[in-house]
Each structure stands twice: as C-alpha cells, then as structure tokens.
Amino acid sequence: MTQDELKQATARAAIDYVVDGEIIGVGTGSTANFFIDELARIKDRIKGTVASSEATAARLAGHGIPVFDLNEVESIAVYIDGADEINARGAMIKGGGAALTREKIVASVSKQFVCIADGSKLVETLGKFALPVEVLPMARNAVMRRLAALGGQPKVRTKAGSTEAFVTDNGGNIIDVAGLSITDPVALETQINAIVGVVAVGLFAARGADVCLLGTADGVRKLE
Ligand code: 5RP
Numbered sequence: 001m002t003q004d005e006l007k008q009a010t011a012r013a014a015i016d017y018v019v020d021g022e023i024i025g026v027g028t029g030s031t032a033n034f035f036i037d038e039l040a041r042i043k044d045r046i047k048g049t050v051a052s053s054e055a056t057a058a059r060l061a062g063h064g065i066p067v068f069d070l071n072e073v074e075s076i077a078v079y080i081d082g083a084d085e086i087n088a089r090g091a092m093i094k095g096g097g098a099a100l101t102r103e104k105i106v107a108s109v110s111k112q113f114v115c116i117a118d119g120s121k122l123v124e125t126l127g128k129f130a131l132p133v134e135v136l137p138m139a140r141n142a143v144m145r146r147l148a149a150l151g152g153q154p155k156v157r158t159k160a161g162s163t164e165a166f167v168t169d170n171g172g173n174i175i176d177v178a179g180l181s182i183t184d185p186v187a188l189e190t191q192i193n194a195i196v197g198v199v200a201v202g203l204f205a206a207r208g209a210d211v212c213l214l215g216t217a218d219g220v221r222k223l224e
Contacts, residue, residue, distance in 0.1 A: 027081020139197025
C-alpha cells in the first residue's frame, strides 16, 4: 500500500468516531484532507465543523459542510487530525503544515482527540521531526536564541522558493527546531510555552491524543 492509501484507510476508520448531531473539530494536512473527503459522504449526520486552518475551512466549505467559528460553539465532540510524529502514549509533534496554534486551540476544547496517521509516524522518542514553534515576528530572533540554548538547532521556516519568512494564518512565523531528543514531552512543552514571544509549540503532550489510528500494511491499528 502507498503512504496515501494508508492515510486514507485511517481517515475512513475515523468516521466511526464522528458523533451524530454534533460539531466536529477538523485538523489540517494531507491525512486530514482524506478525512474531510470521507466526512463529506456523511455530512447530513453532523451539525457542522470547526476548522483548524483556512485551508481546511475552504476544503470543508467546498464539500458543502458547515464551518463554524469557534466563538459560536460551546463544545466539540471530537477533534480528528494527523501528526508528524506520535509516541505510544499519544504525545505528538504537529505543525508540519504550520497550523499548530489553531490545531491546539480546537483540540483543547474537544472532548476526544483522535489522531490519524500512517504507521511511519509512530516513534519511540519524539524529536527526529524538527519541532515547529509559532512565534510573533518581532520575537523571532530572541526566541531562536532561547531555543538554541535548549540544545536544538532552530531555523526560520521560509516561503516555498523564497528566503522570506513563512507567515501563518495568524500572522506569525514558524521556527523549526531540529536535533532535539524529547524524553519528557510535557516538561519541554511547558518550558517552550513559557518563552515570551512564543504563540504555540507543536508539542501536543499535556493534551495528547486519546486514540490513535495508525495505517499499516496489516490494517488500521488502534492505540489508546
Ligand atoms: C499540520 C499538522 C499535520 O497534522 C501534520 O503536519 C501531518 O500532516 P500530514 O497528514 O500531511 O502527514 O500538524 O499543522
């Protein structure tokens, strides 16, 4: 099976976690896109969605699925999203698609977090994937120095084919921190969150996934 077929299989399996008549939180990325396409088939069963990025909102709307502003919604039954890395305890690195801040906000108000990923995303120790950190642009270099002091190699993410800093949906920049071996994800999340100028860190450990559906050649494997 190709990586895309594995992602699609987990996206299909995630439909079982959709709660009828409720608001569903929807993540960002290629796996989340497969989920959106599956959700379109059963869109009449749900009240609507909250999107974690402009790209996700556009894809949902393109399928005729209602998209609510988070401020209009009191609770979200389930949040379904991909990950760049996940460990067996449900802690994740996210933000490869630059949507980490909104993903974290939507996840934080969701009753259940279901992570969907192909099996290659499961790791023993988080950190091989460079850790994304969203920052306010004026604090970029100051935060980079603090992240370097933590032992990582921080690099500003640039726009494709350009040397200009990439700008997120929130007007922030992304610093990708390579070279970290994250043995205590909750502690590092707390430490990076405390750096002034950081908007959000792509470590989802304090609030990790409740369920992870991993696409493997032998079928969809469930970790919880
Ligand atoms: C976006 C994310 C994505 O969930 C993560 O990058 C995984 O993406 P994909 O499903 O394309 O592998 O965190 O900010």
